Amino acid sequence: MTAVIETRGLGKVYSAGTEAEVVALRGVDLSIRRGEFVAIMGPSGSGKSTLMNLIGCLDTPSHGTYLCDGVDVATLDAEARAQLRLHKIGFVFQGFNLLARLDALENVAMPLGYADIPRTERLARARAALEAVGLGARVHHRPSELSGGQQQRVAIARALINRPPVLLADEPTGALDTKTGEEILALFRRLRDDGHTIVLITHDAEVAAHADRVFVMRDGEMHAQSEEEAAHLAEVAQVLHGGTP
């Protein structure tokens, strides 16, 4: 299986050459294969947001290379990166980021407008996507009429609408209560089973435990998961999945 996300020596420096120079990312090597459910974990300031922005093609690296589904991102301009995001990446945010004036269906269909897909097909696909996340009955509800978990489901449907190879979720459970968060994470696992690649960014070990593989960011470097961390995670996972330690 080929890697859908492949970084080599990826680095990011802000305000380079000035006194305020910040090295946010130092030589990260990462390879994620199609159909994997991966978590990138780390405290705030560890560089995980920077990594997410780079993986999400929202930013370009200062050095190193990033191949997004085989495309080298470093050489692309803003317009080409937008095209890449449109077709390769689906974003899920902590704050859902739904447009308040659009109903669920229109929110989900929105990215397809930028792919020049006719309106009727757009709405049909959006309806199907909403049904896939269990919101088939609420297509004409506005975000304000939906619960947090439902809003996040709408956001996930929107992320999936253009069938991107990578689903990038930034603290997707951060604004939800534990139970709803569990439901969302269960949905991610189901999507993984359907063949989607999911990259989950979180600071929460319990959330990360749902992933198949966990990477830990610290001071801009990516560390292999340590023994004790792995043990801890396994413990957590077991609790979560109903077993006993």
Add this chain to the structure above:
Amino acid sequence: MKLAEVVRTATFSLRGNWLRSALTSLGVIIGIAAVIVMVSVGQGTQAEIDKLVSGLGSNRLDIFGGSSRGFGGVRMGAGSSNTLNLEDAEAIRTDVPEVQYVSGTLRGGTQLVYAENNWSSQWQGVQPDWFAINGWEVASGEGFQPSDYNGGKSVILGETVRRELFGDEEAIGQTVRLARVPFTVVGVLKSKGQGGFGQDQDDLVVVPLETARRRLMGAMGLPPGAVNSIAVGVADADDLAYAQGEIEALLRQRHKIQPGEEDDFTVRNIAEVVATRTQATRLMGLLLGAVASISLIVGGIGIMNIMLVSVTERIREIGLRMAVGAGPRDIRRQFLAEAMLISLIGGALGIVIGILGALAVEKFGSLPAKLDAQVILLAAGFSIATGLFFGYYPARKASRLDPIEALRSQ
């Protein structure tokens, strides 16, 4: 993103804040309506002037006596001293071949009385050519007979005077009194209506020159043969300037004016007066257009202002749209489309209101207005240009936002 989709999205955004959108487009509505009304008035005035020029004829000259000096050197203005006389008029007729018509003229004001009606008006004492020079025709009655020019007490009434004195009665053959002197009405002038300078051209009476001198000048003590002015008609308008020079030379010679000395007469070229007037009108048209343009610019600034506010307010939306795949071009188009929609809707309404306004001015106002397709096309072009010009900067600003920053902002 396809154009229809861009327009749909823009319409949706504008409807979300419809009052703000409506108020913003009001600026354009007013601007465009002002442009249409103002330019129409400017063109209407111009057309009026053109009509005046053709009505006056561009082939006449008026010679006025020099200005007299009163006590303390107060100058009384052209024609106030009677330096011109009928011999000058005859000399012009015989010595300047380009001249076709010559008429010495006396003028004054008097009270006219018929039965129990009376009316105050201007009288002109004229010679036969006066009618041709001024383009007057006698609408009814015989007009002056050659014998009348020897002091016959005949009068021709302007239409206004006739109406005021006689109303529905027949005027021809009746006797009216001018300064207590009875005159027989021998004609009524064909109405010319309002003049290009706004005066009532029909409010006058015409009497033969000699009659005027003997009966109407009274104690003003004119020397024999003196006239207030001489009206000259030139056969060919192209000879006007040449004839003017010839007449000036002739009169200087006749009045024995040494080189370097001031003329005791003034030759006025109506064409020059009209040209000045035309220029003034054109200037007024430009000024009106400028004022209207300023209101359009203010409207445009309103659009820019609101679009900048909109970009700031919707920064998260912009960030999100960028994250899901909208390129800078898509964002720029969306915001430009919103600005264009505001200005186009404003422009369309402004054109309707402007047309109604121009028609209303034409119908009820005292200003002439001339509406043509060009003005409307100009206004439509202006509204498109306003949207593009004032919408571009906010749209570019939106498109250059960093999606990461935009998503992070609250």
